[in-house]
Amino acid sequence: MNRTAQVWLALGWIGYAVLPWHLTGGLLGDLFGDAGSGLGLGLSGRAWWLLPFVLPFALATLAALAPLGRDTMARLLVLAGAVGLVWFVLQGFAIGLNGWTAAWLAELFGAPGPRQGGMGFGAALAALALLMMLSQGLAAMGWCHGDAFVTATIGVVVALIAVFVFFPVLSILASAFRGDAGALSHEAFTQKFLDRSIWGLDCLASQLRCGVAWNTLFLAVLVGFGTTALGLAFALIATRTAFRYKGLLRVLTVLPIITPPFVIGLALILLFGRSGAVSALLTEWFGLPRSRWIYGLPGVLIAQLLAFTPIAFLVLIGVVQGISPSLEEASQTLRAKSWTTFRTISLPLMQPGLANAFLLGFVESMADFGNPLVLGGNFEVLSTKIFFAVVGAAHDQGRAAVLSIILLGFTLAAFWLQYAWLGKRVYTTVTGKGDAGVPPPLPRRVAWLSYAAALPWAAFTLVVYVIIIVGGFVRSMGRDYTPTLEHFLTGFRIETTPQGLYFAGSAWNS
DSSP, X not given: OOHHHHHHHHHHHHHHHTSBSBTTSOSSOOSSSTTOBHHHHHHHTTTGGGGGGHHHHHHHHHHHHSOOOHHHHHHHHHHHHHHHHHHHHHHHHHEETXXXXXXXXXXXXXXXXXXXXXXXXXXXXXXXXXXXXXXXXXXXXXXXXXXXXXXXXXXXXXXXXXXXXXXXXXXXXXXXXXXXXXOBOHHHHXXXXXXXXXXXXXXXXXXXXXXXXXXXXXXXXXHHHHHHHHHHHHHHHHHHSOOTTHHHHHHHHHGGGGSOHHHHHHHHHHHHSTXXXXXXXXXXXXXXXXXXXXXXXXXXXXXXXXXXXXXXXXXXXXXXXXXXXXXXXXXXXXXXXXXXXIIIIIHHHTHHHHHHHHHHHHHHHHHOOHHHHHHOTTOOOHHHHHHHHHHSSSOOHHHHHHHHHHXXXXXXXXXXXXXXXXXXXXXXXXXXXXXXXXOOOOOHHHHHHHHHHHXXXXXXXXXXXXXXXXXXXXXXXXXXXXXXXXXXXXXXXXXXXXXXXXEOOTTSOO
């Protein structure tokens, strides 16, 4: 056995026979008490289910001490690691704080059954040692070309993902199938899944609202198309036109990426809310009554377009720049008009970027929480419903899990549709050879359409950020524009006291 496997074997024995198995006795506890080691608890009979761990460590010790061949030693290490990890998982999930964790175990062995606390330093070190010995054995058998470091790294990554990603997610989703009594029941899932508040279509035939799933899906589709169209317009202007202010346009395009969603939502309220600047102007100039139209689908849609268009732009600008000019030049050589070249050559080669941009906009809209929370009003989406199902007065974790499954289903369906649309076709146009061609200018109609879409949106983005700055220096947006520093003093006031400086502003704590 190599030296690395011997070190992990020694550490495994230390974790099993010396360190406390449960997280109750600090770093070092008495060997046979409540905070004893796994071996001590097993031998004393206080935790008999920990005694079988002697087998995998004994097998690994045999591989280390006995004069065995390389293949036999590798198989023993793999067997020891696999058996130890499987038993580690089984006993951990079967025995909990209050006894058996499954009803059938309680019926088979009697209730409440043995109890154990959380995993301590000894258990963690023993599990890690078993994983490393399994990896060393697999490497000795030829996995990853015999590279033990690569094999161990893959093993650690897989273990971390399983423990900190898949296990928590599956635990939450499993609650969707639990009834009020806590027992697994498909009827409980069906009842919550088919709830009218999720799938209802009352908005099509009455003044009632549609289900939250349809609201989320409709919003995500609009955001996906909107961000893709705006991102493509910005990308075409930045790469295929002689626009003089490309640098400023890029800044305005990317700026929302580093802006928290709450800030954009607040800016829209300062512009279009009942006391907003635009609402006040419309009331004074045209006599239009102040309204709450910004709270709902329009407000959330505008905020998400502002927030996610930069992502589509960053995706599409690379795609547009990656199109080989030689293909477009060949089309022009064959006397195709600029519009025909764009429609039959350029646009099809952008197809993967368009699909990726739409998918990102769709998924980001599905996952967005801040904008619907600030601007949603009576327009409910899945992200906010999941949040309030967990932290609200109802505290229905099963309903939150069902809504999460629906949200996950929508995103996976979008990914599958994207894959089905793109298929297995290859869109690479730049190979190892250099391409010195110059991209042709955009067709006039495409250029004007891009300008008509991008420039007003860039101006609107600029207004949003200006209104954020202005709103901090006036008394009340839409009502009193007297310059003041009162808001900054309220939030960040510092007073001098006999004991020293006192941070009296209300914003210091946050």
